[in-house]
Structure formats: structure tokens, C-alpha cells
Amino acid sequence: xxxxxxxxxxxxxxxxxxxxxxxxxxxxxxxxxxxxxxxxxxxxxxxxxxxxxxxxxxxxxxxxxxxxxxxxxxxxxxxxxxxxxxxxxxxxxxxxxxxxxxxxxxxxxxxxxxxxxxxxxxxxxxxxxxxxxxxxxxxxxxxxxxxxxxxxxxxxxxxxxxxxxxxxxxxxxxxxxxxxxxxxxxxxxxxxxxxxxxxxxxxxxxxxxxxxxxxxxxxxxxxxxxxxxxxxxxxxxxxxxxxxxxxxxxxxxxxxxxxxxxxxxxxxxxxxxxxxxxxxxxxxxxxxxxxxxxxxxxxxxxxxxxxxxxxxxxxxxxxxxxxxxxxxxxxxxxxxxxxxxxxxxxxxxxxxxxxxxxxxxxxxxxxxxxxxxx
Numbered sequence: 001x002x003x004x005x006x007x008x009x010x011x012x013x014x015x016x017x018x019x020x021x022x023x024x025x026x027x028x029x030x031x032x033x034x035x036x037x038x039x040x041x042x043x044x045x046x047x048x049x050x051x052x053x054x055x056x057x058x059x060x061x062x063x064x065x066x067x068x069x070x071x072x073x074x075x076x077x078x079x080x081x082x083x084x085x086x087x088x089x090x091x092x093x094x095x096x097x098x099x100x101x102x103x104x105x106x107x108x109x110x111x112x113x114x115x116x117x118x119x120x121x122x123x124x125x126x127x128x129x130x131x132x133x134x135x136x137x138x139x140x141x142x143x144x145x146x147x148x149x150x151x152x153x154x155x156x157x158x159x160x161x162x163x164x165x166x167x168x169x170x171x172x173x174x175x176x177x178x179x180x181x182x183x184x185x186x187x188x189x190x191x192x193x194x195x196x197x198x199x200x201x202x203x204x205x206x207x208x209x210x211x212x213x214x215x216x217x218x219x220x221x222x223x224x225x226x227x228x229x230x231x232x233x234x235x236x237x238x239x240x241x242x243x244x245x246x247x248x249x250x251x252x253x254x255x256x257x258x259x260x261x262x263x264x265x266x267x268x269x270x271x272x273x274x275x276x277x278x279x280x281x282x283x284x285x286x287x288x289x290x291x292x293x294x295x296x297x298x299x300x301x302x303x304x305x306x307x308x309x310x311x312x313x314x315x316x317x318x319x320x321x322x323x324x325x326x327x328x329x330x331x332x333x334x335x336x337x338x339x340x341x342x343x344x345x346x347x348x349x350x351x352x353x354x355x356x357x358x359x360x361x362x363x364x365x366x367x368x369x370x371x372x373x374x
Contacts, residue, residue, distance in 0.1 A: 001076040001126060001321050002350050003043060010065040011087075012038040022368035025346060027361045028354045030372030036354035039370075040130065040326045043352065046072045046083045047128045048152065049110055049119045057108055058089050074126050076321070083125060084111040120166070124156045127315055131308045132328035138307070139300045140292050143270035150217050150269075153311050157318040161216050168209040172262055175202040180260040196253070203249055206265055210244040213266040217241070220314060221271060227310035234276040235303045236288065242268035273303045301333060309345055322349040331360040 002023050008014040013035045028036045037053075041060075044052055054060050061068040068087040073080055086109040110122040137145050154161045178198050185194045221239045229235055244265040249256075252263045275295060276288035291300050315323045325346060331339055332355070339360070346353070353361065361367060 001074060001324075003046070003126060003324055003352075004073045004075050004080070006039070006042060006046075007069070007071040008039075008042055009067075009069040009071075010062040011042060011068045011070055012060055012062065014038065015062065019370055020368070021350070021352060022366070023350055024366055024368075025350075025364060026352045026368040026370060027358075027364070028352065028370045028372065029356070029358050029361075030354075031356055031374055034372035034374050036356075036372060037132075037328055040132075040328050040352065040354060042070045043072070043126075043324070043326060044128060044130055045070055045085055046074075047124070047126045047156070049085065049108075049122045052130065057087055061087055061089060072126065081125060082111075082113050083122070084114075085109070086111070120162060123162065124159075127156050127319070127321060127323035128326050129308055129312045129315065129323050130326040130328070131305065131330060133330065133333055135304045135308070136297075136300055138304055139273050139295070143268075146271055147267070147269055150220065150271075153314065154216050154220060156323070157315055158216060160212065164209040164212045168206060168213060168266065171202050171205040171209065172265070172267060175199060175206065176261050178202065179256055179262070183257050183260050186257075203246065206262070207244050207246065207249075210265045214241055214243060214269070217266065217269060223314050223317075224307060224310040227306070227313060229306065233299070233302060233306075234288070235306045236274045236276055237307070238272045238274055240270040240272070242266060273300070273307075275299055275303065298335075302338065305338070305341070312345075312349070316349075325349055325351040327351065327353045329354050329356065331355055332357065 003021050006019045006021070008017045008019075010016075013033075019039065028039055030036050041051055041053060044050075051057065051060060066089055070085040070087075072083045074083060075081075088107055088109075090107050110117050110119060112122060112125060138149060151161075151165055155165065178194070182194045182196065182198075218239060218241065221237050225236050242264050248264045256263050273291040273295070274288040275291055289295060291303055295303070312323060312325060315321070327342070327346070330342065331353075334342065343364070355361060
């Protein structure tokens with residue numbers, strides 16, 4: 001599956017622009033603020049229906065414009081598919097005069113070959129692996145970033161996972177509301193407030209979907225840990241799984257009411273990066289150094305690159321479809337030796353790279369170049 005062309009209209013700094021991509025390597029060259037990352041963001045949106053950087057979707061619409069469009073033509077086995085995302089500010093002008101009335105419009109519309117689709121069906125028609133400087137946050141920042149990463153990878157390859165995570169998140173919100181009501185409506189001893197039996201349906205829904213989510217996350221992390229290391233560095237992930245069951249919900253029932261929140265389940269999962277050196281002192285402990293605490297900047301960067309290459313291999317193994325690799329200005333972050341690792345990695349699939357320094361790609365062969373200016 002390849003991205004052939006991309007059309008942007010009133011998206012970020014692009015008023016109207018069309019780009020063509022090589023089936024091998026395309027390099028987007030331009031100074032800072034020229035829009036290189038914006039192009040990768042739009043490609044990511046065609047894959048997921050969501051942005052990885054916008055706080056609210058309206059900020060992707062060009063200043064003083066009402067509507068933004070992202071259109072991409074995808075090619076797979078000789079067949080072409082048109083993907084389109086239309087963003088609005090929630091209202092559009094009817095007519096050509098400035099004082100014409102405004103009408104409400106959906107803030108985001110997703111289309112496949114001109115037919116409107118739900119996010120559930122739009123996502124994963126085009127698969128990508130994205131790697132940029134911000135991905136160091138996977139090592140050092142909050143568990144929610146790592147859970148979001150797991151959900152992104154698994155949602156690209158498993159339709160049932162997408163369904164399970166949506167159902168789980170909806171059930172979690174409902175269960176937390178009930179826990180809040182149970183706490184707030186508690187009555188003096190001897191009188192009954194909101195009964196805990198109200199939780200039974202949501203308990204079962206969370207357990208059913210949580211089991212599937214945890215199973216698939218564990219399978220992916222096992223695959224990553226079986227991925228060959230490079231450059232003599234032996235990385236691994238340690239999965240801190242928060243299992244959910246009737247017994248665990250019963251165990252924490254008093255604490256959950258006090259906190260008015262569900263305390264166990266995959267929404268509490270986490271994983272850590274380790275660089276293995278020597279043998280474990282205890283069987284219960286992972287081997288090596290926790291890179292979030294004791295890793296150098298270079299080790300953290302290489303561990304994320306290792307994870308991203310494993311992600312690419314995992315998607316290809318599960319789907320038999322090679323994803324497009326998106327690399328955002330990573331050559332400036334790497335030394336010569338590690339740039340060579342990336343050079344080898346990009347040979348196996350369509351790759352789109354951004355850089356502010358064209359010298360990084362002088363030795364690349366058969367490169368399609370897109371040059372941007374401020």
C-alpha cells in the first residue's frame with residue numbers, strides 16, 4: 001500500500017498544494033517553519049483520522065479560513081483508493097456575500113472514494129509508522145503516552161482491537177460516573193444509597209474487552225522483544241500489565257468508591273525500556289538498566305528507533321502490508337553510525353523523510369525531492 005499523491009487545501013500553512021511521492025524514498029527539504037512536519041501530520045491523519053500534535057482539530061485549519069481538506073490517493077495491488085478528510089470550525093457561510101448567514105456543519109468528515117465513513121472504518125486503510133524527535137517521550141514521559149502508542153499500533157492491524165478499545169473506554173467512563181454517584185449518594189449507616197449492583201454490567205464489559213486488549217498488547221511486546229537488536233545494544237521492554245477480573249475489582253472496591261475511579265485494567269498499563277547488561281540478580285526483576293532513569297540521551301534515542309523498526313516489522317507480519325515509514329528530521333539527532341542504520345532500514349518500504357539540511361541525504365540513490373520555502 002503506497003501513498004501516490006497528497007492534496008492540501010487550507011491546511012496549516014498550505015493554502016493549496018499537491019505533492020507526489022516516490023514508491024521508494026521521498027525527501028522533503030526546507031527550512032524551519034516551511035511546513036515539513038505539517039505534511040507528515042496530514043499523512044498521519046489519512047492513516048488514523050486523527051492528528052498526533054493538534055490539541056483541537058480547528059487549529060489545523062488555516063487562519064481565517066472555514067474549511068480545510070486533506071486528500072490522498074492510495075495504491076495497493078494496482079487498485080487506487082481516494083481518502084479525504086474535511087475539517088470545519090463547526091459552521092460554514094452560505095452564499096458569497098460577507099453578511100450571508102452561517103449554517104452548522106460537522107467539524108470533521110471522513111470519506112473513502114467520496115463516501116462518508118465513521119472513524120472506525122476510515123482508520124487503517126493506509127498504514128504508517130511515524131518517528132520524530134518527540135518520540136523520546138515514549139521513554140521518559142507519562143504512561144498515557146506509551147498506552148496511546150500501543151493503541152495506535154494495534155488499531156492499525158486489528159479491527160477487533162479497535163472495537164474493543166472504543167467499547168472499553170466508553171464502559172470506563174460510565175463505570176467511573178457510577179462510582180462517583182455511589183460515593184456522593186452514600187447515606188448514613190442503616191440506609192441504602194445507590195446499590196453496587198449497578199456496576200455489574202459495566203464490570204463484565206470492562207473485563208471482556210480488557211482481557212482482549214491486554215492479550216494483544218502482550219503479544220506485541222513479546223514480538224518487539226524478539227526483534228534483533230543492532231549495534232551490539234540489547235534493548236527490551238518490560239510490560240507492567242494491570243489485569244482486570246472480578247477478583248481484582250472486588251479487591252479494590254472500597255478504594256475505587258473513595259477515589260470515584262476504576263483502579264485496575266488496561267487503562268493503567270505501562271511498559272519500560274531496558275538496556276540489558278549482564279544477568280538478572282532476581283528472577284522477578286528485568287535485566288539491565290531502566291533507560292528512563294539511567295539511560296543516556298543516545299541510548300534512549302536508539303531504543304525508540306529499535307521499537308519503531310519492530311513496529312514496522314510487526315505491521316508487515318500481521319497484515320502482509322508494508323507500511324509507509326515517516327521520518328521527521330531525525331538525521332540531525334543521530335551520529336554517522338546510527339544514520340547508517342536508518343539508511344538500511346528505509347530500503348524495504350516507501351519512506352518519506354523531512355530534513356532542514358540536504359547534506360544528510362546527498363548519498364541516497366533514487367530520491368524524489370520536495371523543496372519547501374518559507
